[in-house]
Amino acid sequence: MLPMFAIIETGGKQYKVSVGDKLKIEKIDASGESVSFEKVLLVSDGEKTTVGKPTVKGATVTGKVLDQGRARKVIVFKFHSKTRYRKKKGHRQEFTEIEISSIK
Numbered sequence: 001m002l003p004m005f006a007i008i009e010t011g012g013k014q015y016k017v018s019v020g021d022k023l024k025i026e027k028i029d030a031s032g033e034s035v036s037f038e039k040v041l042l043v044s045d046g047e048k049t050t051v052g053k054p055t056v057k058g059a060t061v062t063g064k065v066l067d068q069g070r071a072r073k074v075i076v077f078k079f080h081s082k083t084r085y086r087k088k089k090g091h092r093q094e095f096t097e098i099e100i101s102s103i104k
Helices: none
Strands: 006-009 013-018 021-028 035-038 040-044 050-051 061-070 073-081 085-091 096-104
Touching: 006 035, 013 021, 013 096
Parallel strands: none
Antiparallel strands: 006 013, 006 040, 021 096, 035 061, 040 050, 061 096, 073 085
16 A cells, blocks of 8 residues: 655645655745645545545645755856866755645
8 A cells, every 4th residue: 555645736746645754845934833835736645545636625735844955056068169268157946845644
């Protein structure tokens, strides 16, 4: 039997989650508290799967905020040969780490 899982949408991305999972998502404004996701696209309990149109009515996924931070720096380097064009730029994406506590 498969464990219960859900597919949620946050920050323009979709994540497959189950209870106890830890994941890094796009930064949300919540620190040291629980957070709830109402955009649940699919819920499966191992036997029955419910697909939303576009979301599942009454389904929520709750999680606990573990950490807020910034990812490692990504270097963006642009170069055009023969024209002396060089441009170096760095980017650090902000994230929120959460742990899924329940799927209802």
